[in-house]
Amino acid sequence: MSPSPATFATMFAISTFGMAFVVTFAVTERMLGITPDQLLIGALAAGAPIMVGEAITHAGVIGNYVPIVVGFDALAGYTFARVAHTHGLDVCSFCVAFAPGASFGVLLSALKAPVIVRLDAHE
Numbered sequence: 001m002s003p004s005p006a007t008f009a010t011m012f013a014i015s016t017f018g019m020a021f022v023v024t025f026a027v028t029e030r031m032l033g034i035t036p037d038q039l040l041i042g043a044l045a046a047g048a049p050i051m052v053g054e055a056i057t058h059a060g061v062i063g064n065y066v067p068i069v070v071g072f073d074a075l076a077g078y079t080f081a082r083v084a085h086t087h088g089l090d091v092c093s094f095c096v097a098f099a100p101g102a103s104f105g106v107l108l109s110a111l112k113a114p115v116i117v118r119l120d121a122h123e
Helices: 005-013 016-032 036-058 066-086 094-122
Strands: none
Touching: 005 016, 005 036, 016 036, 066 094
């Protein structure tokens, strides 16, 4: 039996790619009133580096994972801008695109730090 379209949509929405897509859609719709396809395509592509960084974190491959995660999040910002540019929409310069991704990585790591420390203490 194959999954229903609703099941597939739910699985996509909770994935890294789906979250990037939904957040981009919601923010651009609210701010611009329209959502250019180029931004949604960029958001889907930016989900890949975020997913790799999160996979490294959850696998426990690297003890001090913060620089790695921040690096992958910065790469996601670059990927977003690069893919949007490739599809005809210049969001910002590619060097500038690293900053929001890195900022996201730092903030997310800071929020996760107490949980990680507590989990490490129990092991």
